[in-house]
Amino acid sequence: MSESSATPLYEARNISKSYGSVIALSDVSLKIHAGEVIGLVGDNGAGKSTLVKILSGVYQPDNGQLLVDGVDHSWKSPHDAMQAGVETLYQDSGLAPDLSIGSNVFLGREKLRPGILGKLGFLDQKYMEVEARKDLEKVGITIPASKRNVSQLSGGQRQAVAIGRAVAWARKVILLDEPTNHLGARQSNEVLSVIKAAKERGLGVVFISHTLPHVLQVTDRIVVLRLGKVVKDAPTAEFNAESLLGTITGLNGAKVEDDDSESVA
């Protein structure tokens, strides 16, 4: 594997995490470069969601380092990661359904009113509704009215808002955990084109999905997790649908191998 000379946008080094006696992740390393889409795949329980939550600051790893632009960061909370330009779309649960679209887009980063009212914590709700709409449009998502509550949207629209929020705020990296889950074919294609647009903006993207054709379609590299370990990290061109599935399940003879000895399956 040829080492990229550039410093990765975001790098995870030797990450381990266990819950009691259950080892969720063991010595996992991952590099994300600017303008690169990484596919993160693995069977249920392989540790994908745990890894995403460590990368996004929701969980803290037991061991290992997280580096943004080569600088060591340890997130104490998701807020830290967001401040550093890392945005995350969580599987199914990233939005507050009782809040408006605008409030969701600005959740945790509310715009306060100018002057004394702002100092007292009062919100510039109108600004947020207008800007939310613009932000989402910028990433190719048009919503009916940003005043509307998320609970009134269809599943596809909700997912669009969640992705739009992540892409609109991201300055470096976006982590997308199952963004095409529960979506129809047309909607999934829209999501994939949003990912491509993010890549063109120079963002690093981590795309987690069970839908292997999607992974093969949009990613540059694929990292395969099995039982908490990285079993393969290779350019997407080295995979086809069959070999990828085999690597995930471990049923085509691909063994857990060290990074330096990997070969095309």
Next chain:
Amino acid sequence: MSTKVAESKTSVGNASPEKVPTLLSRLLGNQQFLLLIAFIVLVAFFTTRNSVFLSNGEFSNIFADFASLILLGVAETYVIATGGIDLSVGATSGFAGVVAAFAMRSMHGGEALILIVGFVVCVAIGALVGVVNGILMNYAGLVPFVATLVTLGAAGGMSIVLTGGAPIGNDPSAIATTISIIGPFSWPVLVVIAITIVAGLFLHTSRFGKYTFAIGSNEFASRAAGINVKRHLMKVYVLSGVLSGVTGMFFYLRLGSGAPTSGAGAELSAIAAVVIGGASLSGGSARLSGTTLGALILTTVTSGLIIMNVQPNWNQVAVAILIAIAAGFQTLRPSKRRK
């Protein structure tokens, strides 16, 4: 009229055409509006039964009852918006009133100064109970129901232990403050109304309020969005405690003494006001205007039954029926919530 074309160029998801609700259907779907109608109908009904009902004296009674209920209703609205519940508000108000009464009884000085000290003590005791609630939830991992059940018992029990069950103090200057000054309103009632308005604006237009609803709507999403959920919940329960403490002072002013049982059971009336006001007990949606109307309706019915010479024990039954009607309306209305 041309039908409104769906403005959605929605790139993702189905562009379902918007239904334009008529004014009438919008009003009928609005819980606040229905509550307002119910309130007016109730007042009209009780007035036809006994014209005394519309008198200043009776209204000043209703507003005094309303004021002691709405502060706890405000507290409960914030807490319920986060998806929690605070069972300790009533006991805390009684406890705060008792402790403040001890403090005031031991003081010498101007009447106003003594009452101000009493107020500060009430706020401090309320805040203390709120902090204990927060600690029990955030650090001992108790759910709100259990944590506040603990403080309900502790505060209620302490009030009895400290007082031996008898009211503390006999303060005519306190009672004097509750004389109506503008129409049916006494100044404590006016203060309570002011607090309620500010609390409503704060809940619905501030970042604090936004986080309150966000946590009740989806706690994980709130945490993931960078909100410090534990810290915010601590603040909400402290706010609830402070409002309970202020209610304790209000009880003291009305009674002229710190009565250990003055807030007993008040938490249930407060929760009832919130539920009648249309809040979801699972969190994320509540309106303080709804709670206010809920509290007004509850106090109107209570006073109305008295004025109609209905045996007071029917009161609880009436409240129960109101809750059932309000809850029934919520399930009958077309659900805005899609899971």
